[in-house]
Amino acid sequence: MNYNWDWGVLLQQPYWGWLWSGLGWTLLISLGSWVIALSVGISAGIARCMPNRAIQIVASVYIEVFRNIPPLVQLFLWYFVFPELLPDALGLWIKRDLPNPEYVTAIVGLGLFAGARVAEQIRAGIAAVGIHLLPAALATGLRPLQAFRLILLPLGLRAVFGPLTSEFLITVKMSSISLTIGMLELTAQSRHIENYTFHGLEAFAVATVVYLLLGLSVTGLMRVIDRRFGAAKYRRASS
């Protein structure tokens, strides 16, 4: 291969700064969209299990729509189409005055996509280990939402901790598609460096390693949480 490797270029400014800034945005997008995914996903997952037909249907519609449209298309819809559908004043506000519209669109778009998948996992977890306890919990006078919050959700979350970890990892990697609406996150910055220096292989190699390290940190973090609060605690205690 006739390629002139030069790793040193990455240490020069502004490229070194671009990589760091890209990493920062990747982290912010991942965390922001994961917070949205978890809160929306948990709510929709519980709603899917509620003993109320109307609530179940609303949650199902959300889940089926958002997990069946490609996330890239969803980002475009949110970014380019959604503001046009709103009343003029509001649409204009989003396009002109909303601070950092690319970031907000990215975390909302990615968060709602992941949220639909999280919701299905939460529903599966509750159905597998918790839902049979609902009559007992209601019989003590707990309201349905209390029963979910205090009993069924903690059990369901523990049961699906593994799949949720994978979902978080997917969300971190999915943050890279937000470059299509102009987020200068890690992948975008690597391309940026390639355009300026023609040393794209080095830049992408670094980005690859950083994604890998991020993923491993997420896995480690989730494992610590699982040990501390999750089912692992019980597996240990009862063995």
Added chain:
Amino acid sequence: MIVLNDIHKSYGRTQVLRGCTAAVKLGEVVVVCGPSGSGKSTLIKCVNGLVPIDRGSITVDGVSVTDKHTDLPALRAQIGMVFQNFELYPHMTALQNVSLAQIHVLKRSRAEADARSEQLLARVGLSSKLSSRPDQLSGGQQQRVSIARALSMDPKAMLFDEPTSALDPEMVNEVLEVMQALALDGMTMMVVTHEMGFAQRVAERVLFMDGGEILEDSPKSQFFANPSTERARQFLTKVLSH
């Protein structure tokens, strides 16, 4: 105390209750028995509204269970219920299982609730198991925790849905003894069970169900000595013969 009037209930096309009428008076112990699929469990789950009914009316202590405006959670808090499969919360200790609803429904402080839970667990003979989780307890112990959990709300009446059917034979008695002690204390109880010995010792009246109907509603002595329907007589010969 508990009044059931002309209860009808279907699951899809299957009619499980066909016009059941019965009453349990204050302080009375009523045993509901009958073959599997006769509707006993469905009937008892209607009492606290866990199973919504199609037709008829139910009142508990004068409050209508079937009225849309009734605050069902508040009503359920006054009726203890014990299930066939215990249904304890597996991620909590025995003490936490008993304290949970006291804290979140009765709004007792944690300290108050735990003190009451300790008393109740002592009453069912489990003082030494406060911090055990359900999977560390035997079936009989789990069922006694679940009785303590139901009692923790200071209920006006207790419902038992086949409380000993999931237990190993040697653990049945420890649960029945707790129930018998409760009955002696004057608790109003409606008990679905196949334990005819318990019925003979403790019940005042026996309801016999088959095919979604209450075929017999008689004082215990009359039910065991001289049941009025042929179906009940057959049932008794089968369950009493072993």
